[in-house]
Amino acid sequence: MAEQKEVGFWNSLMRIDRRIIFLFIFVAISVPMFLQINLKIPTSPEVESLVATLDKLPDGARVLVSLDYDPGSEPELQPMAETFFGYALRRKFKVIVIGLWPQGPIQAERAKPIAERQVGRQFEYGIDYVNLGYQAGNELVIQRMGSSIPQTFPVDYFGKPVADFPMMQGVTNFSNIDYVFNLSAGYPGTVEWVLFAVDRFNIVLGAGNTAVQAPQVYPYLGKQLKGILGGMKGGAEFEILTGLPGRAVKYMTGQTFAHTIIVLFIIMANIAYFTTRKKEQGGLS
Amino acid sequence: MSTIGIWVGALLTLGILSFLYKDNPFYKLSESIFLGISAGYWFVSLYYQSLLPRLFDNLGVTKLMGASKTDGALQSLFVHGRWDPNIWYLVAGALGIMMLLRLVPKVGWISRWPLAFVVGTTAGLYFTRYLASNALSQIHATLKDFIVFGQPGFVGWANLNNLILLVGVISGLAYFYFSKEHKGIVGGAAKIGIYFLMVTFGASFGYTVMSRMSLLIGRLDFLYGTWLGLLR
Numbered sequence: 001m002a003e004q005k006e007v008g009f010w011n012s013l014m015r016i017d018r019r020i021i022f023l024f025i026f027v028a029i030s031v032p033m034f035l036q037i038n039l040k041i042p043t044s045p046e047v048e049s050l051v052a053t054l055d056k057l058p059d060g061a062r063v064l065v066s067l068d069y070d071p072g073s074e075p076e077l078q079p080m081a082e083t084f085f086g087y088a089l090r091r092k093f094k095v096i097v098i099g100l101w102p103q104g105p106i107q108a109e110r111a112k113p114i115a116e117r118q119v120g121r122q123f124e125y126g127i128d129y130v131n132l133g134y135q136a137g138n139e140l141v142i143q144r145m146g147s148s149i150p151q152t153f154p155v156d157y158f159g160k161p162v163a164d165f166p167m168m169q170g171v172t173n174f175s176n177i178d179y180v181f182n183l184s185a186g187y188p189g190t191v192e193w194v195l196f197a198v199d200r201f202n203i204v205l206g207a208g209n210t211a212v213q214a215p216q217v218y219p220y221l222g223k224q225l226k227g228i229l230g231g232m233k234g235g236a237e238f239e240i241l242t243g244l245p246g247r248a249v250k251y252m253t254g255q256t257f258a259h260t261i262i263v264l265f266i267i268m269a270n271i272a273y274f275t276t277r278k279k280e281q282g283g284l285s
Numbered sequence: 286m287s288t289i290g291i292w293v294g295a296l297l298t299l300g301i302l303s304f305l306y307k308d309n310p311f312y313k314l315s316e317s318i319f320l321g322i323s324a325g326y327w328f329v330s331l332y333y334q335s336l337l338p339r340l341f342d343n344l345g346v347t348k349l350m351g352a353s354k355t356d357g358a359l360q361s362l363f364v365h366g367r368w369d370p371n372i373w374y375l376v377a378g379a380l381g382i383m384m385l386l387r388l389v390p391k392v393g394w395i396s397r398w399p400l401a402f403v404v405g406t407t408a409g410l411y412f413t414r415y416l417a418s419n420a421l422s423q424i425h426a427t428l429k430d431f432i433v434f435g436q437p438g439f440v441g442w443a444n445l446n447n448l449i450l451l452v453g454v455i456s457g458l459a460y461f462y463f464s465k466e467h468k469g470i471v472g473g474a475a476k477i478g479i480y481f482l483m484v485t486f487g488a489s490f491g492y493t494v495m496s497r498m499s500l501l502i503g504r505l506d507f508l509y510g511t512w513l514g515l516l517r
Contacts, residue, residue, distance in 0.1 A: 022305050029502055033509055033516060075503025076496065102330045136335040139410070155338075195414040199422060211496035215489045222426055224418065231492060232499040251502045258498045 010272040021265060028261045032253035039253055046218075047237040050206040050227020054087065054179070061178040062094045062171070066193065067104035069185035073210050077183045078111060079248035080208035080235045084181055085115035086244045089123065094167045096177070098153065099134040100141060100188045105157045118244060126165040133157035138188040142196040146174055174201040183208045190217045194224050208234060295512040298504050340378055343371040427454055453481045 057063070065084065069077045085108075088095050099105040108131055116122045123129035132153035135141045144152045149171055150162050162168050170176060180203045184190040190207040194217070197203045204226055209217055211231025221228055229238050232255055235248035300315030341347045345357020361369035380399040387396035429450065433443040459471055460478030467475045510516035 019306060025498075025501070026505075029498070029505055030509070033505065072500075075499045075506075102334050134334050136331070136339065143410075195411075195418045199414070199418045211492040211499065214492050215485070219423060219426075220418075224422055224426075231495050232502075233495065247506075251499070251506070254502050254505075255495065255498055258501075259494070262494060 010275045013268060013272040014276055024261050024265075025258050028257040029254040032257055035253075037253045039256055041233075041236050041240055041249065041252055043237045043241055044234075046221055046228045046230070047234055047241060048227075049221075050229060051238065051241040053204065053206055053226040054091075057091070057093070057178055060092045060094065062096070062167075062176060063088060063179045063181060064096045064098065064177045065108070066098050066100060066180065066182045066184075067107050068100045068189045069107065069183055069210070070101055070103040071107070073185035074107070075251065076210050076232050076235065077185060077208060078107060079232075079246050079251075080183055080229050080238060081107060081111035082114045082118070082246055083235070083239050083242055083244050083248075084183075084208075085112055085123075086119045086246075087242045089115060089119040089121050092128065095123065095129045096149075096168075096171070097129070097131040097157075098141075100138060100192075101185075102134045104183075105131050105133045109157075114246075118246065127167055130162070130165050130167060131157040132162060139192040139196050142188075142192060143200075146197065146201045149173055149176075174203050177203060179203075180205045181207070184213060184217075185210045186213060189213065190220075190225070194220050198224050208238070291512055295508055298508060302504070340374055340381075343374050344378070452477065457481055 065081075067077075067081060085095070087093075097105060097108040099108070112123060112129070132149075133156060135153060137144070141152060150168070153162055156162055156165070174180075174197060180193065180197065182190050182193045182205060184193075184207060190205075190209055190213070193203075193205055193207070198205050198220075205224070206227045206229075207217060207225060208229035209231070211233075214228060214230035214234070217225065217228060218230075229235055232248050232251055236252045239245050239249050297315045297318065300311045301319070303309055304312040337347070341357075342353065342355070343357055345359040345361075347353035348355060348357055348360055356364070358369040358371035358374065361367045362372055380402060383395050384399045385396075386392050427450065429447045431444075431447060431451070433441065433447065456474045456476075456478035458478070459474035460467075460482065462471065462475075465471050506516070
Protein backbone atom coordinates (compact mmCIF):
# COMPACT_ATOMS: atom_id res chain seq x y z
CA MET A 1 0.00 0.00 0.00
CA ALA A 2 2.81 2.39 1.02
CA GLU A 3 4.76 1.47 -2.14
CA GLN A 4 1.66 2.14 -4.30
CA LYS A 5 1.31 5.57 -2.67
CA GLU A 6 4.98 6.30 -3.33
CA VAL A 7 4.74 5.34 -7.02
CA GLY A 8 1.51 7.36 -7.25
CA PHE A 9 3.41 10.41 -6.03
CA TRP A 10 6.17 9.95 -8.64
CA ASN A 11 3.54 9.30 -11.33
CA SER A 12 1.78 12.54 -10.51
CA LEU A 13 5.15 14.29 -10.61
CA MET A 14 5.67 13.00 -14.15
CA ARG A 15 2.40 14.62 -15.18
CA ILE A 16 2.95 17.88 -13.31
CA ASP A 17 1.38 20.93 -14.94
CA ARG A 18 4.11 23.15 -16.43
CA ARG A 19 2.40 26.17 -14.87
CA ILE A 20 3.30 24.88 -11.41
CA ILE A 21 6.97 24.92 -12.44
CA PHE A 22 6.52 28.48 -13.79
CA LEU A 23 5.01 29.47 -10.42
CA PHE A 24 8.01 28.07 -8.55
CA ILE A 25 10.41 29.97 -10.83
CA PHE A 26 8.34 33.15 -10.45
CA VAL A 27 8.48 32.91 -6.66
CA ALA A 28 12.19 31.99 -6.67
CA ILE A 29 13.03 35.15 -8.63
CA SER A 30 10.52 37.48 -6.97
CA VAL A 31 11.23 36.79 -3.30
CA PRO A 32 14.97 37.67 -3.34
CA MET A 33 14.12 41.03 -4.95
CA PHE A 34 12.40 42.11 -1.75
CA LEU A 35 14.96 40.65 0.64
CA GLN A 36 18.49 41.87 1.19
CA ILE A 37 20.27 38.58 0.59
CA ASN A 38 23.92 38.84 -0.37
CA LEU A 39 25.34 35.64 -1.74
CA LYS A 40 29.05 35.15 -2.25
CA ILE A 41 29.89 35.37 -5.96
CA PRO A 42 33.17 33.60 -6.72
CA THR A 43 35.16 35.02 -9.63
CA SER A 44 36.31 33.00 -12.63
CA PRO A 45 39.67 33.13 -14.50
CA GLU A 46 38.11 34.53 -17.70
CA VAL A 47 36.66 37.57 -15.87
CA GLU A 48 39.85 38.01 -13.81
CA SER A 49 41.81 37.98 -17.07
CA LEU A 50 39.61 40.74 -18.53
CA VAL A 51 40.00 42.95 -15.47
CA ALA A 52 43.76 42.24 -15.29
CA THR A 53 44.11 43.39 -18.91
CA LEU A 54 42.18 46.57 -18.11
CA ASP A 55 44.26 47.19 -15.00
CA LYS A 56 47.45 47.01 -17.07
CA LEU A 57 46.29 49.89 -19.31
CA PRO A 58 47.76 53.28 -18.42
CA ASP A 59 45.49 55.98 -16.99
CA GLY A 60 43.98 58.00 -19.82
CA ALA A 61 44.23 55.12 -22.31
CA ARG A 62 42.13 55.36 -25.45
CA VAL A 63 39.47 52.62 -25.48
CA LEU A 64 36.86 51.74 -28.06
CA VAL A 65 33.54 50.36 -26.82
CA SER A 66 31.30 48.62 -29.33
CA LEU A 67 27.79 48.04 -28.06
CA ASP A 68 26.29 45.41 -30.33
CA TYR A 69 22.95 44.65 -28.69
CA ASP A 70 19.44 45.96 -28.30
CA PRO A 71 17.05 46.42 -25.35
CA GLY A 72 16.12 42.71 -25.56
CA SER A 73 19.49 41.84 -24.01
CA GLU A 74 19.52 44.72 -21.55
CA PRO A 75 19.28 42.70 -18.29
CA GLU A 76 22.49 40.87 -19.16
CA LEU A 77 24.59 43.44 -21.01
CA GLN A 78 23.52 46.84 -19.73
CA PRO A 79 25.02 46.29 -16.23
CA MET A 80 28.33 45.42 -17.96
CA ALA A 81 28.20 48.68 -19.96
CA GLU A 82 27.46 50.69 -16.80
CA THR A 83 30.35 49.05 -14.94
CA PHE A 84 32.76 49.55 -17.82
CA PHE A 85 31.89 53.25 -18.09
CA GLY A 86 32.30 53.57 -14.30
CA TYR A 87 35.71 51.92 -14.48
CA ALA A 88 36.68 54.11 -17.45
CA LEU A 89 35.70 57.23 -15.50
CA ARG A 90 37.86 56.20 -12.55
CA ARG A 91 40.84 55.48 -14.80
CA LYS A 92 40.25 58.62 -16.90
CA PHE A 93 40.08 56.57 -20.09
CA LYS A 94 39.21 58.27 -23.38
CA VAL A 95 36.09 56.35 -24.43
CA ILE A 96 35.00 56.06 -28.07
CA VAL A 97 31.57 54.46 -28.40
CA ILE A 98 30.27 52.84 -31.57
CA GLY A 99 27.49 50.39 -32.43
CA LEU A 100 27.22 47.70 -35.08
CA TRP A 101 23.59 47.38 -33.98
CA PRO A 102 21.36 50.45 -34.45
CA GLN A 103 20.29 50.51 -30.79
CA GLY A 104 23.81 50.11 -29.39
CA PRO A 105 24.70 53.83 -29.20
CA ILE A 106 21.34 54.53 -27.53
CA GLN A 107 22.15 51.92 -24.89
CA ALA A 108 25.46 53.71 -24.28
CA GLU A 109 23.66 57.01 -23.69
CA ARG A 110 21.45 55.23 -21.14
CA ALA A 111 24.36 53.55 -19.33
CA LYS A 112 26.56 56.66 -19.12
CA PRO A 113 24.56 58.72 -16.58
CA ILE A 114 24.17 55.68 -14.30
CA ALA A 115 27.95 55.16 -14.28
CA GLU A 116 28.51 58.89 -13.70
CA ARG A 117 26.18 58.87 -10.68
CA GLN A 118 27.90 55.80 -9.25
CA VAL A 119 31.43 57.17 -9.61
CA GLY A 120 30.54 60.78 -8.83
CA ARG A 121 32.30 62.17 -11.90
CA GLN A 122 31.12 63.09 -15.36
CA PHE A 123 32.50 62.44 -18.81
CA GLU A 124 33.30 65.59 -20.72
CA TYR A 125 31.90 65.10 -24.20
CA GLY A 126 34.53 65.32 -26.89
CA ILE A 127 37.33 65.38 -24.30
CA ASP A 128 37.04 61.95 -22.70
CA TYR A 129 33.89 60.48 -24.24
CA VAL A 130 32.47 60.50 -27.73
CA ASN A 131 29.58 58.51 -29.20
CA LEU A 132 30.19 57.87 -32.91
CA GLY A 133 26.82 56.19 -33.35
CA TYR A 134 25.73 53.31 -35.53
CA GLN A 135 27.12 52.42 -38.90
CA ALA A 136 25.49 49.92 -41.26
CA GLY A 137 27.67 47.24 -42.82
CA ASN A 138 28.28 44.75 -40.00
CA GLU A 139 31.79 43.24 -40.23
CA LEU A 140 32.67 45.57 -43.11
CA VAL A 141 32.49 48.47 -40.66
CA ILE A 142 35.20 46.79 -38.55
CA GLN A 143 37.26 46.14 -41.66
CA ARG A 144 36.96 49.77 -42.75
CA MET A 145 37.85 51.07 -39.28
CA GLY A 146 41.14 49.21 -39.69
CA SER A 147 41.92 51.63 -42.53
CA SER A 148 40.32 54.80 -41.21
CA ILE A 149 38.06 55.44 -38.24
CA PRO A 150 37.25 59.09 -39.19
CA GLN A 151 36.23 58.01 -42.69
CA THR A 152 34.04 55.23 -41.33
CA PHE A 153 32.42 57.59 -38.81
CA PRO A 154 32.64 61.12 -40.27
CA VAL A 155 30.04 62.47 -37.84
CA ASP A 156 29.09 61.43 -34.31
CA TYR A 157 25.75 60.18 -32.98
CA PHE A 158 24.47 63.76 -32.74
CA GLY A 159 25.60 64.72 -36.25
CA LYS A 160 28.70 66.75 -35.28
CA PRO A 161 31.91 66.29 -37.33
CA VAL A 162 34.18 63.82 -35.57
CA ALA A 163 37.29 65.79 -36.56
CA ASP A 164 36.13 68.65 -34.27
CA PHE A 165 36.54 66.64 -31.06
CA PRO A 166 39.88 67.08 -29.24
CA MET A 167 40.02 63.42 -28.15
CA MET A 168 39.71 62.28 -31.77
CA GLN A 169 42.79 64.21 -32.86
CA GLY A 170 45.43 61.72 -33.90
CA VAL A 171 42.98 58.83 -34.18
CA THR A 172 43.34 57.28 -37.60
CA ASN A 173 42.76 53.56 -37.17
CA PHE A 174 43.03 50.67 -34.69
CA SER A 175 46.73 51.36 -34.16
CA ASN A 176 45.67 54.41 -32.09
CA ILE A 177 43.33 52.36 -29.88
CA ASP A 178 44.73 50.76 -26.73
CA TYR A 179 41.85 48.42 -25.97
CA VAL A 180 38.53 47.35 -27.49
CA PHE A 181 35.61 46.28 -25.31
CA ASN A 182 32.73 44.59 -27.10
CA LEU A 183 29.28 43.89 -25.67
CA SER A 184 27.55 41.46 -27.94
CA ALA A 185 24.22 39.68 -28.22
CA GLY A 186 24.77 37.93 -31.56
CA TYR A 187 25.63 38.89 -35.12
CA PRO A 188 27.51 41.11 -35.71
CA GLY A 189 29.40 40.88 -32.46
CA THR A 190 32.35 39.32 -30.71
CA VAL A 191 33.00 36.66 -33.36
CA GLU A 192 33.28 39.34 -36.05
CA TRP A 193 35.54 41.48 -33.84
CA VAL A 194 37.86 38.50 -33.39
CA LEU A 195 37.84 37.62 -37.09
CA PHE A 196 38.19 41.09 -38.54
CA ALA A 197 40.00 43.13 -35.88
CA VAL A 198 41.96 40.88 -33.53
CA ASP A 199 43.54 38.53 -36.04
CA ARG A 200 43.97 41.14 -38.73
CA PHE A 201 44.84 44.37 -36.91
CA ASN A 202 46.17 42.89 -33.64
CA ILE A 203 43.83 44.78 -31.34
CA VAL A 204 43.46 43.80 -27.68
CA LEU A 205 39.86 42.66 -27.19
CA GLY A 206 37.73 41.93 -24.14
CA ALA A 207 34.09 40.93 -24.48
CA GLY A 208 30.85 40.74 -22.58
CA ASN A 209 28.29 38.38 -24.03
CA THR A 210 24.79 37.16 -23.44
CA ALA A 211 24.87 33.75 -21.78
CA VAL A 212 23.46 32.17 -24.95
CA GLN A 213 26.38 33.48 -26.99
CA ALA A 214 29.14 32.86 -24.44
CA PRO A 215 29.85 29.18 -25.33
CA GLN A 216 30.32 30.28 -28.96
CA VAL A 217 33.14 32.69 -28.08
CA TYR A 218 34.88 30.62 -25.39
CA PRO A 219 37.22 28.93 -27.91
CA TYR A 220 38.76 32.36 -28.63
CA LEU A 221 39.69 32.89 -24.99
CA GLY A 222 43.42 33.30 -24.51
CA LYS A 223 45.39 34.67 -27.38
CA GLN A 224 42.46 36.06 -29.39
CA LEU A 225 40.22 37.22 -26.57
CA LYS A 226 41.60 38.66 -23.32
CA GLY A 227 38.68 37.74 -21.09
CA ILE A 228 34.95 37.07 -21.32
CA LEU A 229 32.02 38.23 -19.24
CA GLY A 230 29.51 35.42 -19.76
CA GLY A 231 25.93 36.51 -19.10
CA MET A 232 24.69 37.98 -15.84
CA LYS A 233 27.15 35.93 -13.78
CA GLY A 234 30.07 37.40 -15.73
CA GLY A 235 28.60 40.87 -15.26
CA ALA A 236 28.31 40.34 -11.50
CA GLU A 237 31.93 39.14 -11.29
CA PHE A 238 33.01 42.19 -13.29
CA GLU A 239 31.22 44.47 -10.82
CA ILE A 240 32.89 42.77 -7.87
CA LEU A 241 36.39 42.81 -9.33
CA THR A 242 36.16 46.47 -10.32
CA GLY A 243 34.66 47.45 -6.97
CA LEU A 244 31.55 48.87 -8.62
CA PRO A 245 28.66 46.67 -7.43
CA GLY A 246 25.54 47.28 -9.49
CA ARG A 247 22.52 45.59 -10.95
CA ALA A 248 24.16 42.29 -11.94
CA VAL A 249 25.22 41.58 -8.34
CA LYS A 250 21.71 42.45 -7.17
CA TYR A 251 20.10 40.20 -9.77
CA MET A 252 22.35 37.20 -9.07
CA THR A 253 20.44 36.18 -5.93
CA GLY A 254 17.26 35.62 -7.94
CA GLN A 255 19.31 33.87 -10.61
CA THR A 256 20.79 31.49 -8.01
CA PHE A 257 17.40 30.72 -6.46
CA ALA A 258 15.88 30.02 -9.89
CA HIS A 259 18.75 27.73 -10.84
CA THR A 260 18.38 25.85 -7.55
CA ILE A 261 14.69 25.26 -8.27
CA ILE A 262 15.48 24.06 -11.81
CA VAL A 263 18.18 21.67 -10.57
CA LEU A 264 15.80 20.29 -7.93
CA PHE A 265 13.11 19.74 -10.56
CA ILE A 266 15.61 17.97 -12.84
CA ILE A 267 16.68 15.65 -9.98
CA MET A 268 13.08 14.93 -8.99
CA ALA A 269 12.03 14.35 -12.59
CA ASN A 270 14.84 11.83 -13.06
CA ILE A 271 13.94 9.99 -9.86
CA ALA A 272 10.29 9.98 -10.97
CA TYR A 273 11.23 8.72 -14.42
CA PHE A 274 13.39 5.85 -13.20
CA THR A 275 10.98 4.90 -10.40
CA THR A 276 7.94 4.75 -12.65
CA ARG A 277 9.90 2.96 -15.42
CA LYS A 278 11.10 0.35 -12.96
CA LYS A 279 7.52 -0.20 -11.83
CA GLU A 280 6.26 -0.44 -15.42
CA GLN A 281 8.99 -2.96 -16.33
CA GLY A 282 8.17 -4.96 -13.18
CA GLY A 283 4.48 -4.95 -14.20
CA LEU A 284 5.31 -6.15 -17.72
CA SER A 285 7.44 -9.07 -16.52
CA MET B 286 10.50 57.06 -19.17
CA SER B 287 7.15 58.86 -18.94
CA THR B 288 4.35 57.54 -16.76
CA ILE B 289 2.30 56.58 -19.81
CA GLY B 290 5.29 54.77 -21.29
CA ILE B 291 5.83 52.82 -18.06
CA TRP B 292 2.16 51.80 -17.92
CA VAL B 293 2.12 50.72 -21.56
CA GLY B 294 5.34 48.77 -21.03
CA ALA B 295 3.99 47.11 -17.90
CA LEU B 296 0.66 46.14 -19.45
CA LEU B 297 2.34 44.73 -22.56
CA THR B 298 4.80 42.79 -20.37
CA LEU B 299 1.88 41.29 -18.44
CA GLY B 300 0.17 40.54 -21.74
CA ILE B 301 3.15 38.59 -23.04
CA LEU B 302 3.70 36.80 -19.70
CA SER B 303 0.01 35.79 -19.63
CA PHE B 304 0.86 33.23 -22.34
CA LEU B 305 2.56 31.19 -19.62
CA TYR B 306 -0.90 30.47 -18.25
CA LYS B 307 -2.52 29.87 -21.63
CA ASP B 308 -3.05 31.49 -25.00
CA ASN B 309 -5.45 34.42 -24.72
CA PRO B 310 -6.58 37.57 -26.60
CA PHE B 311 -4.53 39.85 -24.33
CA TYR B 312 -1.39 37.94 -25.34
CA LYS B 313 -2.36 38.04 -29.04
CA LEU B 314 -2.89 41.79 -28.83
CA SER B 315 0.48 42.35 -27.11
CA GLU B 316 2.23 40.12 -29.62
CA SER B 317 0.65 41.91 -32.60
CA ILE B 318 1.54 45.34 -31.20
CA PHE B 319 5.13 44.18 -30.67
CA LEU B 320 5.44 42.82 -34.20
CA GLY B 321 3.89 45.89 -35.80
CA ILE B 322 5.98 48.37 -33.83
CA SER B 323 9.16 46.33 -34.41
CA ALA B 324 8.63 46.38 -38.17
CA GLY B 325 7.92 50.11 -38.15
CA TYR B 326 10.85 50.85 -35.86
CA TRP B 327 13.30 48.89 -38.03
CA PHE B 328 12.05 50.59 -41.19
CA VAL B 329 12.40 54.10 -39.74
CA SER B 330 15.70 53.26 -38.03
CA LEU B 331 17.29 51.84 -41.17
CA TYR B 332 16.02 54.74 -43.26
CA TYR B 333 17.42 57.44 -40.97
CA GLN B 334 20.61 55.63 -39.94
CA SER B 335 21.53 54.02 -43.24
CA LEU B 336 19.61 55.00 -46.37
CA LEU B 337 19.41 58.73 -45.73
CA PRO B 338 22.99 59.51 -44.58
CA ARG B 339 24.80 56.84 -46.61
CA LEU B 340 22.92 56.90 -49.90
CA PHE B 341 20.81 60.02 -50.29
CA ASP B 342 23.13 62.48 -48.47
CA ASN B 343 26.32 61.10 -50.00
CA LEU B 344 24.91 61.17 -53.50
CA GLY B 345 23.36 64.61 -53.03
CA VAL B 346 19.76 63.50 -53.54
CA THR B 347 18.69 65.38 -50.41
CA LYS B 348 20.24 68.57 -51.85
CA LEU B 349 18.36 68.01 -55.11
CA MET B 350 15.13 67.68 -53.12
CA GLY B 351 15.94 70.88 -51.21
CA ALA B 352 16.19 69.05 -47.88
CA SER B 353 19.89 69.77 -47.36
CA LYS B 354 22.39 72.49 -48.15
CA THR B 355 25.39 70.16 -48.35
CA ASP B 356 26.63 69.09 -51.74
CA GLY B 357 26.77 65.40 -52.58
CA ALA B 358 28.60 63.39 -55.22
CA LEU B 359 26.16 64.42 -57.99
CA GLN B 360 26.73 68.15 -57.33
CA SER B 361 30.50 67.63 -57.11
CA LEU B 362 30.60 65.86 -60.44
CA PHE B 363 28.06 67.73 -62.53
CA VAL B 364 28.13 71.23 -60.98
CA HIS B 365 31.75 71.62 -59.86
CA GLY B 366 33.26 69.12 -62.31
CA ARG B 367 35.12 67.43 -59.45
CA TRP B 368 35.45 63.68 -58.98
CA ASP B 369 33.84 62.43 -55.77
CA PRO B 370 34.32 58.77 -54.79
CA ASN B 371 30.89 58.82 -53.16
CA ILE B 372 29.49 58.51 -56.70
CA TRP B 373 30.06 54.77 -56.25
CA TYR B 374 26.99 54.80 -54.03
CA LEU B 375 25.05 54.93 -57.32
CA VAL B 376 26.11 51.32 -57.90
CA ALA B 377 25.02 50.39 -54.36
CA GLY B 378 21.69 52.15 -54.92
CA ALA B 379 21.20 50.34 -58.23
CA LEU B 380 21.91 46.99 -56.56
CA GLY B 381 19.38 47.87 -53.86
CA ILE B 382 16.71 48.65 -56.45
CA MET B 383 17.53 45.40 -58.26
CA MET B 384 17.02 43.54 -54.98
CA LEU B 385 13.58 45.13 -54.58
CA LEU B 386 12.57 43.87 -58.04
CA ARG B 387 12.00 40.54 -56.30
CA LEU B 388 8.58 41.97 -55.50
CA VAL B 389 7.73 42.14 -59.25
CA PRO B 390 7.19 38.56 -60.47
CA LYS B 391 7.99 39.28 -64.16
CA VAL B 392 11.45 40.73 -63.47
CA GLY B 393 12.08 39.03 -60.14
CA TRP B 394 15.05 37.17 -61.58
CA ILE B 395 17.06 40.40 -61.61
CA SER B 396 17.24 40.22 -57.81
CA ARG B 397 19.61 37.26 -58.20
CA TRP B 398 22.38 39.56 -59.41
CA PRO B 399 22.72 41.65 -56.22
CA LEU B 400 22.27 38.43 -54.24
CA ALA B 401 25.14 36.88 -56.20
CA PHE B 402 27.21 39.99 -55.46
CA VAL B 403 26.49 39.71 -51.72
CA VAL B 404 27.19 35.97 -51.62
CA GLY B 405 30.40 36.34 -53.62
CA THR B 406 31.86 39.20 -51.57
CA THR B 407 30.87 37.58 -48.27
CA ALA B 408 32.38 34.24 -49.25
CA GLY B 409 35.60 35.93 -50.35
CA LEU B 410 35.74 38.03 -47.22
CA TYR B 411 35.14 35.17 -44.85
CA PHE B 412 37.30 32.58 -46.59
CA THR B 413 40.61 34.01 -45.41
CA ARG B 414 39.29 35.24 -42.06
CA TYR B 415 37.81 31.87 -41.08
CA LEU B 416 40.95 30.07 -42.20
CA ALA B 417 43.16 32.36 -40.15
CA SER B 418 40.98 32.76 -37.05
CA ASN B 419 38.92 29.61 -36.77
CA ALA B 420 41.39 27.11 -38.17
CA LEU B 421 45.04 28.19 -37.86
CA SER B 422 44.73 30.22 -34.65
CA GLN B 423 42.57 27.53 -33.03
CA ILE B 424 45.05 24.78 -33.94
CA HIS B 425 47.84 26.93 -32.56
CA ALA B 426 45.91 27.50 -29.33
CA THR B 427 45.38 23.75 -28.97
CA LEU B 428 49.10 22.97 -29.24
CA LYS B 429 49.97 23.36 -25.59
CA ASP B 430 52.82 22.01 -23.49
CA PHE B 431 51.84 18.62 -22.20
CA ILE B 432 53.68 19.28 -18.95
CA VAL B 433 53.76 22.82 -17.63
CA PHE B 434 56.78 23.38 -15.43
CA GLY B 435 56.59 25.56 -12.36
CA GLN B 436 53.29 24.03 -11.25
CA PRO B 437 52.83 22.65 -7.73
CA GLY B 438 53.67 18.96 -8.22
CA PHE B 439 53.67 17.00 -11.45
CA VAL B 440 49.93 17.16 -11.98
CA GLY B 441 49.05 20.80 -11.46
CA TRP B 442 45.74 22.28 -12.64
CA ALA B 443 47.34 23.55 -15.86
CA ASN B 444 48.61 20.05 -16.66
CA LEU B 445 45.20 18.56 -15.97
CA ASN B 446 43.52 21.18 -18.16
CA ASN B 447 45.96 20.50 -20.99
CA LEU B 448 45.36 16.76 -20.67
CA ILE B 449 41.57 17.25 -20.84
CA LEU B 450 42.04 19.51 -23.87
CA LEU B 451 44.22 16.91 -25.60
CA VAL B 452 41.81 14.04 -24.93
CA GLY B 453 38.80 16.19 -25.86
CA VAL B 454 40.27 17.30 -29.19
CA ILE B 455 41.45 13.82 -30.25
CA SER B 456 38.27 12.02 -29.18
CA GLY B 457 36.08 14.75 -30.70
CA LEU B 458 37.93 14.46 -34.01
CA ALA B 459 37.63 10.66 -33.82
CA TYR B 460 33.84 10.96 -33.50
CA PHE B 461 33.70 13.04 -36.69
CA TYR B 462 36.10 10.74 -38.57
CA PHE B 463 33.87 8.68 -40.84
CA SER B 464 36.44 7.06 -43.15
CA LYS B 465 36.93 4.21 -40.72
CA GLU B 466 34.26 2.19 -38.96
CA HIS B 467 33.85 3.20 -35.32
CA LYS B 468 35.26 -0.03 -33.87
CA GLY B 469 38.28 -0.81 -31.72
CA ILE B 470 40.46 2.16 -30.75
CA VAL B 471 38.66 4.55 -33.09
CA GLY B 472 35.29 3.39 -31.70
CA GLY B 473 36.47 3.84 -28.11
CA ALA B 474 37.85 7.30 -28.84
CA ALA B 475 34.63 8.24 -30.65
CA LYS B 476 32.62 7.16 -27.60
CA ILE B 477 34.72 9.38 -25.35
CA GLY B 478 34.19 12.12 -27.96
CA ILE B 479 30.42 11.74 -27.52
CA TYR B 480 30.78 12.37 -23.78
CA PHE B 481 32.78 15.51 -24.47
CA LEU B 482 30.11 16.68 -26.91
CA MET B 483 27.41 15.97 -24.33
CA VAL B 484 29.24 18.06 -21.74
CA THR B 485 29.50 20.85 -24.31
CA PHE B 486 25.77 20.71 -25.08
CA GLY B 487 24.99 20.62 -21.35
CA ALA B 488 27.11 23.70 -20.68
CA SER B 489 25.47 25.44 -23.62
CA PHE B 490 22.01 24.56 -22.30
CA GLY B 491 22.96 25.75 -18.82
CA TYR B 492 24.03 29.10 -20.26
CA THR B 493 20.76 29.32 -22.20
CA VAL B 494 18.77 28.77 -19.02
CA MET B 495 20.78 31.52 -17.31
CA SER B 496 20.07 33.83 -20.23
CA ARG B 497 16.32 33.22 -20.11
CA MET B 498 16.23 33.68 -16.34
CA SER B 499 18.09 36.97 -16.77
CA LEU B 500 15.40 38.21 -19.14
CA LEU B 501 12.69 37.28 -16.66
CA ILE B 502 14.60 38.99 -13.82
CA GLY B 503 14.87 42.11 -15.97
CA ARG B 504 11.14 42.17 -16.63
CA LEU B 505 10.18 41.51 -13.01
CA ASP B 506 12.58 44.23 -11.88
CA PHE B 507 10.78 46.59 -14.26
CA LEU B 508 7.36 45.55 -12.97
CA TYR B 509 8.21 45.66 -9.26
CA GLY B 510 10.62 48.59 -9.37
CA THR B 511 9.88 50.96 -12.23
CA TRP B 512 6.13 50.31 -12.47
CA LEU B 513 4.97 49.56 -8.93
CA GLY B 514 7.83 51.29 -7.09
CA LEU B 515 8.12 48.44 -4.61
CA LEU B 516 11.89 48.05 -4.81
CA ARG B 517 14.44 50.33 -3.19
